[in-house]
Amino acid sequence: MPKTGTEIGTGREKKEMGIRTTIILLAAALGAALPLAFANAQMIARPANSDVPIPMGTTKGLRPDRLVIRGGIMVTGRGTPGTGRAAPPEGPVDIVVENGRIVDIIPVDPVSVASGLSEQATGDLIIDATGKYVLPGLFDLHAHIPAIDRAGDDAIAYSFRLWLGHGVTTLRDAGTGAGLERMTEQRRLSEAHQIVAPRMRLYKRWPNTGRVGGAGHTPDEARRLVREFHDQGADGIKVSHGPGHHPDVLAAIVEEAAELKMDGVIVDLKVSETDARIASEAGVVSIEHWYGVPDAALPGTQNFPTDYNYLDELVRFRLAGHLWKEAVEYPDALSDVIDGMIAEGTAWVPTFSIYEANLDFMRVVTLPWRDRFVHPAILEEWRPQAGVHASFHSEWRTADEIAWKENYRYWMNWVHEFWSRGGLLGLGSDSGSQQSLYGFGLVRELELMQQAGIHPLDVIKIATTNSARVMGLEENLCGIRFGCVADLIVVDGNPIDNFKVLYGGGFAYYGTDRQGEGGVIWTIKEGEVYDARALLREAEWYVEQDKR
Ligand SMILES: [Zn+2]
Numbered sequence: 001m002p003k004t005g006t007e008i009g010t011g012r013e014k015k016e017m018g019i020r021t022t023i024i025l026l027a028a029a030l031g032a033a034l035p036l037a038f039a040n041a042q043m044i045a046r047p048a049n050s051d052v053p054i055p056m057g058t059t060k061g062l063r064p065d066r067l068v069i070r071g072g073i074m075v076t077g078r079g080t081p082g083t084g085r086a087a088p089p090e091g092p093v094d095i096v097v098e099n100g101r102i103v104d105i106i107p108v109d110p111v112s113v114a115s116g117l118s119e120q121a122t123g124d125l126i127i128d129a130t131g132k133y134v135l136p137g138l139f140d141l142h143a144h145i146p147a148i149d150r151a152g153d154d155a156i157a158y159s160f161r162l163w164l165g166h167g168v169t170t171l172r173d174a175g176t177g178a179g180l181e182r183m184t185e186q187r188r189l190s191e192a193h194q195i196v197a198p199r200m201r202l203y204k205r206w207p208n209t210g211r212v213g214g215a216g217h218t219p220d221e222a223r224r225l226v227r228e229f230h231d232q233g234a235d236g237i238k239v240s241h242g243p244g245h246h247p248d249v250l251a252a253i254v255e256e257a258a259e260l261k262m263d264g265v266i267v268d269l270k271v272s273e274t275d276a277r278i279a280s281e282a283g284v285v286s287i288e289h290w291y292g293v294p295d296a297a298l299p300g301t302q303n304f305p306t307d308y309n310y311l312d313e314l315v316r317f318r319l320a321g322h323l324w325k326e327a328v329e330y331p332d333a334l335s336d337v338i339d340g341m342i343a344e345g346t347a348w349v350p351t352f353s354i355y356e357a358n359l360d361f362m363r364v365v366t367l368p369w370r371d372r373f374v375h376p377a378i379l380e381e382w383r384p385q386a387g388v389h390a391s392f393h394s395e396w397r398t399a400d401e402i403a404w405k406e407n408y409r410y411w412m413n414w415v416h417e418f419w420s421r422g423g424l425l426g427l428g429s430d431s432g433s434q435q436s437l438y439g440f441g442l443v444r445e446l447e448l449m450q451q452a453g454i455h456p457l458d459v460i461k462i463a464t465t466n467s468a469r470v471m472g473l474e475e476n477l478c479g480i481r482f483g484c485v486a487d488l489i490v491v492d493g494n495p496i497d498n499f500k501v502l503y504g505g506g507f508a509y510y511g512t513d514r515q516g517e518g519g520v521i522w523t524i525k526e527g528e529v530y531d532a533r534a535l536l537r538e539a540e541w542y543v544e545q546d547k548r
Pocket residue numbers: 142144174268430
């Protein structure tokens with residue numbers, strides 16, 4: 001009994017269907033396919049397959065009493081405890097969700113069915129995942145939720161649609177421009193399923209004001225500031241400084257955050273007094289990017305030219321591209337640094353994708369998804385210019401790119417080494433700047449983890465249960481297992497074979513007759529079902545509006 005109205009699931013029908021959620025459906029009015037149709041009193045979820053952008057706010061999450069994801073190949077994101085070996089794909093299986101938790105995983109492969117042990121599950125909302133892959137929701141451990149006006153009037157909602165549209169259900173915000181007052185409210189609304197948003201933990205960025213008084217540059221000031229951020233609702237602290245980042249201050253920040261039972265402290269060390277060894281011994285949760293790791297292996301300072309100036313970003317990034325090459329001259333020292341991190345339980349979130357502009361600037365400014373998905377205000381920020389952080393590429397040279405390519409090779413080798421010795425890797429994109437967009441940058445990060453020599457199944461484990469462990473959320477966000485929170489994504493294609501199928505907008509098949517296929521179809525956050533492609537079409541609509 002397919003419906004053709006603009007709203008279904010209300011009134012009598014809703015009662016009959018046993019669906020409590022009101023399902024708003026504007027697809028018909030907008031020329032898109034109906035997302036839902038009925039079959040034997042169970043509702044079959046149908047994604048609105050269309051290229052037509054739709055207004056922001058059109059797509060609502062569905063929260064059925066009992067959801068069945070039918071017949072997909074699952075990748076559980078789990079594996080040997082610790083950082084090791086990931087579990088293999090299994091399927092087809094029916095995954096049943098009630099009250100935001102996974103309550104059944106039923107194998108429906110021919111052998112299981114013939115054994116008579118597998119009965120097909122029923123529910124009031126059915127997602128047909130036949131031929132699709134089902135994975136746990138992805139994490140972005142290095143997110144920068146934008147300031148509200150960074151991209152038009154609704155930048156935060158735009159970024160949330162890009163993340164959810166790429167299957168990202170959990171964000172660790174590494175210092176938001178939107179302020180704690182607004183973001184703690186967004187965090188609450190997201191937890192209450194009242195807005196379209198990933199789950200988020202908020203890490204307040206340490207003030208980055210050189211050595212100005214009052215900005216947390218002594219241990220006492222630091223303790224006071226941590227208490228202040230805690231009272232404002234911060235979950236954790238992100239410290240990212242230049243040379244004025246003192247070890248005694250970091251130690252005080254970590255201690256105070258631990259005393260207040262906050263999630264912890266993460267660090268972006270850049271070139272500072274504190275290196276990865278000091279930060280790790282101080283007890284930080286994770287080293288972000290890579291700064292501080294090679295530095296800790298050098299016997300003295302990096303071989304800077306005599307006119308080096310840290311505050312000149314172009315020069316700073318240019319010379320950063322030579323650092324690993326110097327450090328690998330001291331392999332024993334490097335080995336000690338990463339062994340120390342592993343012994344202290346310090347995680348590493350490399351954010352490979354954010355520095356790709358340094359490898360090949362022309363590549364990143366000609367990516368096919370830019371026109372449709374990057375907000376014009378962000379594009380303007382990305383234009384090389386003085387005065388905007390990370391937009392330093394005005395005089396980027398062939399030699400700089402060659403140096404950075406070599407830098408990546410050593411960096412990836414040591415990330416692989418850290419991981420293979422049992423170090424805890426997390427997945428983070430740092431997207432928003434340097435030509436990397438929310439969601440798209442995260443998929444790229446998966447590709448680069450694979451390039452570092454890690455099997456795609458292990459990469460998925462890193463992007464899900466290992467990242468949950470980095471955030472201290474592993475008890476509930478434990479991948480696909482009975483009892484775990486139902487953060488799940490249904491993917492059109494096999495991401496283990498090709499991570500590119502995760503790019504929204506069908507860019508895995510760019511320019512072919514399969515264009516429009518691929519991407520995440522459904523993103524499920526704690527049992528709430530979102531049409532992922534529709535969310536991306538909303539982001540596209542928003543960009544289109546603001547371009548006018
Ligand atoms: Zn960052």
